[in-house]
Amino acid sequence: MRSPEQLVERFRSEGLKITPQRQLLFSLLHENAEHPTAEALFTTASAQMPGISLRTVYQTLTDLTEMGELGQVTFDGGAVRFDPNLTDHHHAVCDQCGAIADVSIDHLDAVSISKPNDFSPSSTSVVFHGTCARCTMPTSNLDKPTNNQTK
Amino acid sequence: MRSPEQLVERFRSEGLKITPQRQLLFSLLHENAEHPTAEALFTTASAQMPGISLRTVYQTLTDLTEMGELGQVTFDGGAVRFDPNLTDHHHAVCDQCGAIADVSIDHLDAVSISKPNDFSPSSTSVVFHGTCARCTMPTSNLDKPTNNQTK
DNA sequence: TTGCTTATTCGCATGATTTGCAGATTAGGT
DNA sequence: ACCTAATCTGCAAATCATGCGAATAAGCAA
Ligand SMILES: [Mn+2]
Ligand SMILES: [Mn+2]
Ligand SMILES: [Zn+2]
Ligand SMILES: [Zn+2]
Numbered sequence: 078m079r080s081p082e083q084l085v086e087r088f089r090s091e092g093l094k095i096t097p098q099r100q101l102l103f104s105l106l107h108e109n110a111e112h113p114t115a116e117a118l119f120t121t122a123s124a125q126m127p128g129i130s131l132r133t134v135y136q137t138l139t140d141l142t143e144m145g146e147l148g149q150v151t152f153d154g155g156a157v158r159f160d161p162n163l164t165d166h167h168h169a170v171c172d173q174c175g176a177i178a179d180v181s182i183d184h185l186d187a188v189s190i191s192k193p194n195d196f197s198p199s200s201t202s203v204v205f206h207g208t209c210a211r212c213t214m215p216t217s218n219l220d221k222p223t224n225n226q227t228k
Numbered sequence: 229m230r231s232p233e234q235l236v237e238r239f240r241s242e243g244l245k246i247t248p249q250r251q252l253l254f255s256l257l258h259e260n261a262e263h264p265t266a267e268a269l270f271t272t273a274s275a276q277m278p279g280i281s282l283r284t285v286y287q288t289l290t291d292l293t294e295m296g297e298l299g300q301v302t303f304d305g306g307a308v309r310f311d312p313n314l315t316d317h318h319h320a321v322c323d324q325c326g327a328i329a330d331v332s333i334d335h336l337d338a339v340s341i342s343k344p345n346d347f348s349p350s351s352t353s354v355v356f357h358g359t360c361a362r363c364t365m366p367t368s369n370l371d372k373p374t375n376n377q378t379k
Numbered sequence: 380t381t382g383c384t385t386a387t388t389c390g391c392a393t394g395a396t397t398t399g400c401a402g403a404t405t406a407g408g409t
Numbered sequence: 410a411c412c413t414a415a416t417c418t419g420c421a422a423a424t425c426a427t428g429c430g431a432a433t434a435a436g437c438a439a
Contacts, residue, residue, distance in 0.1 A: 195361035210346035
């Protein structure tokens with residue numbers, strides 16, 4: 078996703094209005110690597126802007142997605158999660174705390190994934206389930222990750 | 229998933245009852261490679277057994293899943309799909325007709341998928357999105373696949 | 380500034396999927 | 410045939426997301 082400034086520019090150039098709700102969401106999404114749900118963003122947004130509507134959060138997220146500025150991912154039938162990282166990448170889901178980490182495509186030997194016969198893949202997604210570093214770490218239970226389970 | 233006969237045996241041995249509803253679902257799921265949803269199974273089941281409850285379909289599917297006799301998969305936030313194929317495998321989703329095909333693990337060079345750093349994967353799933361053979365096939369629009377979109 | 384036009388926000392209804400609950404029914408044994 | 414626990418069924422309710430219309434406000438023109 079582009080920077081809030083660039084998004085403002087794009088919205089203006091397309092005749093869309095710059096509302097405080099949109100600006101807040103732009104900033105909450107900017108470089109956000111947490112893959113938040115609409116509800117999570119709504120909660121965070123509400124702290125800074127009491128009264129903002131969940132409907133508006135959904136609306137804005139949908140708009141950004143349709144504009145190609147935001148990605149969506151879902152895991153195991155959970156709620157949709159929004160992803161400002163538009164680069165081609167995959168995900169690692171921690172079954173302990175629910176954290177979702179990006180897995181850069183070059184961490185994988187992508188080309189080695191041969192396509193199944195008689196099927197023309199336009200995209201491939203890989204999802205790892207397991208335990209993240211923070212949840213594995215035996216010592217230092219200080220600052221443990223918040224349980225943010227997918228399911 | 230094991231055969232209907234074997235399932236009947238297992239249910240009996242566990243003191244569970246053999247009802248016509250269960251037997252019907254056993255047969256509908258047996259070697260079913262369509263990855264049907266609960267609704268789809270309910271529709272098919274209703275044809276053979278008018279009056280069967282959707283609730284019972286869900287209940288039986290959940291039971292089989294908890295017994296480890298049935299797998300569940302979801303794609304893009306769609307409804308849960310049930311999978312009697314318990315072997316380790318992946319999936320190819322046709323964006324045209326919604327068909328979901330199994331992709332045998334040996335079609336992939338699984339070991340070459342190096343795990344991301346500081347994450348201990350317990351399972352890896354690969355999903356291809358694209359166009360299936362039947363939807364690609366230029367000639368022979370005879371017997372086209374039913375549109376069974378995930379979303 | 381003031382006022383106008385129309386995009387946007389908001390609250391609520393609705394849809395889709397799945398589960399909780401409790402009363403009616405039935406499988407399977409005595 | 411009868412008992413009883415397991416099962417089935419219908420309906421309420423939870424969750425997540427979208428449709429809709431009235432109220433609001435951004436951007437612009439005067
Ligand atoms: Mn990501
Ligand atoms: Mn499968
Ligand atoms: Zn974790
Ligand atoms: Zn197809």
